[in-house]
Amino acid sequence: MAATQTATRPTKAKPASKAARKTERAAAKPADAIKLLKDDHKEVKSWFQQYEKLEKDSDKQVLADKICLALTVHARIEEEIFYPAAREAIDDDDLLDEAEVEHASAKQLISEIEAMTAGDRLFDAKVLVLGEYINHHVEEEESEMFPECRDSYLDLKALGAKLAARKAELMAQASK
Numbered sequence: 001m002a003a004t005q006t007a008t009r010p011t012k013a014k015p016a017s018k019a020a021r022k023t024e025r026a027a028a029k030p031a032d033a034i035k036l037l038k039d040d041h042k043e044v045k046s047w048f049q050q051y052e053k054l055e056k057d058s059d060k061q062v063l064a065d066k067i068c069l070a071l072t073v074h075a076r077i078e079e080e081i082f083y084p085a086a087r088e089a090i091d092d093d094d095l096l097d098e099a100e101v102e103h104a105s106a107k108q109l110i111s112e113i114e115a116m117t118a119g120d121r122l123f124d125a126k127v128l129v130l131g132e133y134i135n136h137h138v139e140e141e142e143s144e145m146f147p148e149c150r151d152s153y154l155d156l157k158a159l160g161a162k163l164a165a166r167k168a169e170l171m172a173q174a175s176k
Helices: 018-028 033-053 057-089 093-114 123-150 156-174
Strands: none
Touching: 033 057, 033 123, 033 156, 057 093, 057 123, 057 156, 093 123
């Protein structure tokens, strides 16, 4: 190569949002499925706690939108990938059926929240009730479903890779 030429290497476009970059990094080095899902639970729980301390409607709107997106993506990856694998690996259809019903209830509330604006009557109440639903759901997953999955034949690393890739794909679609 001549002295005046420089090597160029293709560069990937940097994802637009901080959340998209974080999700992309997580997809590149996936954790096991249960760790990935628990990390999501922990993150959204902290957002609900932050929400309760907010006073400005504009701040509440931003955080409610963030919560709704995270929960929508989380529910999708569980329903598309984790629950079907768990249903095959553990003998607890009742627990998985209940989780699906809890998702349906949460998705209904998310839809109502997304149709509202912070400051509307019942907006705060719906976000707080959603947080209560999610806390209940997380408690059951983490104390009952996840231990059963961990004790099963499930390849949690491979499942984690699938979850992380699908999550990255959904977050990328959402940021467009």
